[in-house]
Amino acid sequence: MSDLRELYQSVILDHNRAPRNYGPLADATGHAEGRNPLCGDEVTVWVRMEGERVADVHFVGTGCAISKASASLMTTAVKGKTAAEVTTLADQFRAVVTGQVPAPPPSDGAMGRLAALSGVSRFPIRVKCATLAWHALHAAIAGAPDAGVPDARVSP
Amino acid sequence: MTTVMTRRADFPLLVRQPGLHYLDSAATAQKPAVVLDAEREFYETSYANPHRGAYALSARATECYHDARTGVARFFGLRDAACLIFTRGTTESLNLVATAWGMHNVRPGDEIVVTRLEHHANFVPWQQLALARGAAFRIVELTPDGRVDIDLLRHAVTPRTKVVAVAHVSNALGTITPLGEVAAIARSVGALVVVDGAQSAPHMAVDIEALDVDFYAFSGHKMGAPTGIGGLIGRREILEAMPPYQMGGDMIEVVGDERTSWNVLPHKFEAGTPNVGGAVALAAAVRYLTSIGMTEVRRHEQTLTAMAIERLGALPGVRLYGPDATRRSGVVSFTVDGIHAHDLATILDQEGVCVRAGHHCAQPLLRRLGVSATARASFFVYNDAADVDALVSGVRSAQTLFHGPRVVSPGTPARPATASR
Structure with a gap:
């Protein structure tokens, strides 16, 4: 049960129940869909870029608590960052949820807040739930409307 | 108290993992020792390429393959064993019919009828055949409790209907389709009836002569045989x-430079070296099921299904899909308010309970049900009441984890989720 408590900690359940920045973004400069046909999870991410920076980001999705909370946390973490900073953050996030690096403390800025999802590292088949929105965000910033299927090797 | 008998001891994987509650037999079944032994015995004593070599060992392998076909045919009440084609499984069987029969018999303006219950394997091949041949593709909708609406089927079938493809038992809901009624309607217009038997062959007595359908497809791996063997x-x-x-x-039969003639049934549809070991193991699997008796298999699963429906249904926030236990096989599909099926499956897994979560390869059905995913528990001969207990307990744990203890058990003092285990 302790691994589950770690996975479904209160921050995750809170973002699942009350996702932040939820809904389409009217003045978006780009959007993209991410989906996993194996489990049916879908997420759409809208971004409004001002120059190199993410001025605003929203999402809509159907899926598990992990995918929804991850998308919600992501939207709170990337606002104001440059596209390059978002890529760096995405790489760090992926390293944490796959267990390649230890989770930073919660006080450690944007990555510290995202580390609420570090419990995913004990559940390898759930990694793609946590990374789905990040793939969509990357595609939205890059201007590709379809983020396709990230890491869809394992059906949960 | 329930007194359902369990055959768990016959299944080595379940013996080695006593804490495991395997409730995903609709996806694939665990293997009894007698099947594993039979396959090993065949490879250790009788293995060679059948129908080939002019030596005794090859003749023995040929005989094993022949006997396997006879045994599996008998299990289904099929008198003419040459009408049983060994395939990789239901998917290949259905593709065989949709391709070899469909491409030569379905013409522009014809109609193909399927139901809202179908697994993708009995939906997509027909949809694609309709597109390729310029035929109409009709989907028969369901009653509110998830059964094929026979009145709608009657209206969907017309003199232009060439084939009615239907699941005997729905993999997602467990619904049993009354094939007699379907066949009578199809017969009245001269349409073929193609049955996806993947979920009926392992779980109920199937008398193919009595069913009076044109094609029946099944998978060995859901019946206790290895993957990669099944039949049409x-x-x-x-x-x-x-x-x-x-x-x-x-x-x-004869390959000329310009033309070739075909072998007789069943060999015409079994190109290449066949899966003899799989066929031998499948024959052992049906012997195992026969030793229990398919009526008993059905009764056992019905008991567990009724128990699961009653106990899950009594939990607040649990929604059940599909008809009552008398009209369904051993499948219980459900959702829990506020908890996505994938989260539920992860939480259940921590308690050793294996359930499927997702769309169950039946997206047209789940779309109609208005859900993106359900959790599905499914039973087989090795399950018992302890598995139902673990399932119900796991769902309560998930509710406690997500919603706190009060929602689950009103009146009991608040306590951490771990204390309930």
Whole structure:
């Protein structure tokens, strides 16, 4: 049960129940869909870029608590960052949820807040739930409307 | 108290993992020791390429393959064993029919009828056949409790209907389709009936002669046999009129430079070296099921299904899909308010309970149900009441984890989720 408590900690359940920045973004400069046909999870991410920076980001999705909370946390973490900073953050996030690096403390800025999802590292088949929105965000910033299927090797 | 008997001891994987509650037999079944032994015995004593070598060992392998076909045919009440084609499983069987029969018999303006219950394997091949041949593709909708609406089927079938493809038992809901009624409606317009038997063959007595359908497809791996073996049962006159599905060795009679003639049934549809070991193991699996008795298998699963429906249904926030236990096989599909099926499956897994979560390869059905995913528990001969207990307990744990203890058990003092285990 302790691994589950770690996975479904209160921050995750809170973002699942009350996702932040939820809904389409009217003045978006780009959007993209991410989906996993194996489990049916879908997420759409809208971004409004001002120059190199993410001025605003929203999402809509159907899926598990992990995918929804991850998308919600992501939207709170990337606002104001440059596209390059978002890529760096995405790489760090992926390293944490796959267990390649230890989770930073919660006080450690944007990555510290995202580390609420570090419990995913004990559940390898759930990694793609946590990374789905990040793939969509990357595609939205890059201007590709379809983020396709990230890491869809394992059906949960 | 329930007194359902369990055959868990017959299944080595379940013996080695006593804490495991395997409730995903609709996806695939665990294997009894007698099946594993039979396959090993075959490879250790009788293995060679059948229908080939002029030596005793090859003859023995041929005999094993022949005997396996006879045994599996008998299990289904099929008198003419040559009308049982061994395939990789239900998916290949259905593709065989949709391709070899469908491409030569369905013409522009014809109609193909399927139901809202279908697994993708009995939906997509027909949808694609309709697109390829310019035929209409009709989907028969369901009653509110998830059964094929026979009145709607009657209206969907017209003199232009060439084939009615239907699941005997729904993999997602467990619904049992009354094949007699379906066949009568199809017969009235001369349409073929193609049955996806993947979920009925392992779980109830199937008498193919009594069913009076044209094709029946099944998978060995859901019956306790290894993956990669299954079958297609078809009417002789239809099979004989059909062109081959795949070309190669074994399926030919004479190969000329410009033309080739085909081997007799069943070999015409079994190109290449067949899965003899799989067939031998499948024959052992049906012997195992026969030793229990399919009526008893059905009764056992019905008992567990009724128990699961009653106990899950009593939990607040649990929604059940599908008809009552008398009209369904051992499948219980459900959702829990506020908890996505994938989260539920992860939480159940921590308690050793294996359930499927997702769309169950039945997206057209789940779309109609208005859900993106359900959790599905499914039973087989090795399950018992302890598995139902673990399932119900796991769902309560998930509710406690997500919603706190009060929602689950009103009146009991608040306590951490771990204390309930």
